[in-house]
Amino acid sequence: xxxxxxxxxxxxxxxxxxxxxxxxxxxxxxxxxxxxxxxxxxxxxxxxxxxxxxxxxxxxxxxxxxxxxxxxxxxxxxxxxxxxxxxxxxxxxxxxxxxxxxxxxxxxxxxxxxxxxxxxxxxxxxxxxxxxxxxxxxxxxxxxxxxxxxxxxxxxxxxxxxxxxxxxxxxxxxxxxxxxxxxxxxxxxxxxxxxxxxxxxxxxxxxxxxxxxxxxxxxxxxxxxxxxxxxxxxxxxxxxxxxxxxxxxxxxxxxxxxxxxxxxxxxxxxxxxxxxxxxxxxxxxxxxxxxxxxxxxxxxxxxxxxxxxxxxxxxxxxxxxxxxxxxxxxxxxxxxxxxxxxxxxxxxxxxxxxxxxxxxxxxxxxxx
Amino acid sequence: xxxxxxxxxxxxxxxxxxxxxxxxxxxxxxxxxxxxxxxxxxxxxxxxxxxxxxxxxxxxxxxxxxxxxxxxxxxxxxxxxxxxxxxxxxxxxxxxxxxxxxxxxxxxxxxxxxxxxxxxxxxxxxxxxxxxxxxxxxxxxxxxxxxxxxxxxxxxxxxxxxxxxxxxxxxxxxxxxxxxxxxxxxxxxxxxxxxxxxxxxxxxxxxxxxxxxxxxxxxxx
Numbered sequence: 273x274x275x276x277x278x279x280x281x282x283x284x285x286x287x288x289x290x291x292x293x294x295x296x297x298x299x300x301x302x303x304x305x306x307x308x309x310x311x312x313x314x315x316x317x318x319x320x321x322x323x324x325x326x327x328x329x330x331x332x333x334x335x336x337x338x339x340x341x342x343x344x345x346x347x348x349x350x351x352x353x354x355x356x357x358x359x360x361x362x363x364x365x366x367x368x369x370x371x372x373x374x375x376x377x378x379x380x381x382x383x384x385x386x387x388x389x390x391x392x393x394x395x396x397x398x399x400x401x402x403x404x405x406x407x408x409x410x411x412x413x414x415x416x417x418x419x420x421x422x423x424x425x426x427x428x429x430x431x432x433x434x435x436x437x438x439x440x441x442x443x444x445x446x447x448x449x450x451x452x453x454x455x456x457x458x459x460x461x462x463x464x465x466x467x468x469x470x471x472x473x474x475x476x477x478x479x480x481x482x483x484x485x486x487x488x489x490x491x492x493x494x495x496x497x498x499x500x501x502x503x504x505x506x507x508x509x510x511x512x513x514x515x516x517x518x519x520x521x522x523x524x525x526x527x528x529x530x531x532x533x534x535x536x537x538x539x540x541x542x543x544x545x546x547x548x549x550x551x552x553x554x555x556x557x558x559x560x561x562x563x564x565x566x567x568x569x570x571x572x573x574x575x576x577x578x579x580x581x582x583x584x585x586x587x588x589x590x591x592x593x594x595x596x597x598x599x600x601x602x603x604x605x606x607x608x609x610x611x612x613x614x615x616x617x618x619x620x621x622x623x624x625x626x627x628x629x630x631x632x633x634x635x636x637x638x639x640x
Numbered sequence: 641x642x643x644x645x646x647x648x649x650x651x652x653x654x655x656x657x658x659x660x661x662x663x664x665x666x667x668x669x670x671x672x673x674x675x676x677x678x679x680x681x682x683x684x685x686x687x688x689x690x691x692x693x694x695x696x697x698x699x700x701x702x703x704x705x706x707x708x709x710x711x712x713x714x715x716x717x718x719x720x721x722x723x724x725x726x727x728x729x730x731x732x733x734x735x736x737x738x739x740x741x742x743x744x745x746x747x748x749x750x751x752x753x754x755x756x757x758x759x760x761x762x763x764x765x766x767x768x769x770x771x772x773x774x775x776x777x778x779x780x781x782x783x784x785x786x787x788x789x790x791x792x793x794x795x796x797x798x799x800x801x802x803x804x805x806x807x808x809x810x811x812x813x814x815x816x817x818x819x820x821x822x823x824x825x826x827x828x829x830x831x832x833x834x835x836x837x838x839x840x841x842x843x844x845x846x847x848x849x850x851x852x853x854x855x856x857x858x859x860x861x
Contacts, residue, residue, distance in 0.1 A: 424838075426836070426838050426839060458729075458730055458731045459730040459731065459732045459833075460730075460731040460732070460734075460830070461732065461733070462731075462733070462734035462828070463731075485732060486732075486846055487730070487732055487833065487837065487842035487843070487845045487846045487849075488839055488842035488843040488845075488846050526839075527839075529838075529839045529842060547835075547836075549835075549836030549837075549838075550836075551838040553710065553836070554708075554709050554710010554711060554834055554836055555708075555709070555710055555834075555835070555836050556835060556836050557836075
């Protein structure tokens, strides 16, 4: 294959594969009624202030423009899209189904280093709450993965109010709640036990909290949580149980692993939270969740739920498999005497659907 | 055949962990002759957990990276390392060995009063994040000197005023005429796991932890 020295053959193949997969993803989302949104590259930071937590805030690239206004670069797309979509939101046109495919700049940890740029593809369903909307987003996410060729995907499904309800009900100190949340994020049952001791939590509740840290909790644990005395926890467990039943009807229940320790991968999550990984890839490929309070911050309170794919990881995973076929390239080297004739030949070949590239003499290569 | 990979730092932790896995009935042997091999099968794990497992022998600091990357499914790492590198890994179990104190130490010849009077304290350490957090919490300005090993030497030869390092028995400090000024924390050895483990592998880790916990409970009974 002809190679471009500026990109190299493998880089070019990766970019081509990504473009192919992004187009395919947008087509699938279009098929489910999601319209591609125009997500601004630069937005005024003032709009976002107070609407998102520290986790989103510290990932943003911010700078002052010539007029002195503080702007941020497109990072986590969900809050930016929520701000944009909430402007002049027409309730009669709900639900709103939005998709996006953009390069984003955010400070993220990736494989023990900081990743500043990545490519995000995702979708948001705005204006519908409850089980059916959650199920729609899970179903579309699954369809996306299957259509993009991810055969061995796995869904980790949780609900942020399951552990969150228990923590809020049993720990009054803000500091201990933060410690408990951190222990939950790490599934560190030992630290959970230590915080329970510090907070004077009784043995039964401690046992329940430690159970939430299990790597692969089963339906029996979830069933028990539906009877928890903390109403919020019981309701969250009931919601997850209903979704599991629905996913079983969709014949994907064997792909689902419960994550009872979920406390909010993003601080704006208020309901379900899910992560998608593949057995053949060691890191999370995408994540999503419900965020019912975010639109309210922008003056247009609406429930919402969405999902985003980490396209760079997905492309690296899929590049192990067959690449989309490309036609061979015809090299045309225009002569110094009659370049127009040669270019005319190239033009005709292009019109006939051939891939053509013009080659020039490179004395350095010839001498080397 | 599906194989789980267990990353472990070369050295004493391998011996302790192999013996612990054996006591839990997860391994057929209580010692492993690893020689110079870097990948070693763990005999008996398939029978007990339903999935084969092999040991990856790595440098201490590389264990969390392999697990975060998903090249290893699980691993063993100290919280000293985890709190410095902050890898995005799960920490589903704490192992009952290898815990240490993390302490500020100085030469026996320096008076604590003199140290308190320093405007900016020079601190040599392998743990800059832990050290800076602790001194910041004390309101003490410091100049951090990050070292890769033999940290005690920094205080002995005057490269730093104090060191922040792990202290297990305290013998190395005594032999180098250093003393503990203050214990600022404790480290534990954690079983760590990749976040994106499949259901089958996650179930195997749960079964492993249950067996290990049973040993600890028998030990405490």
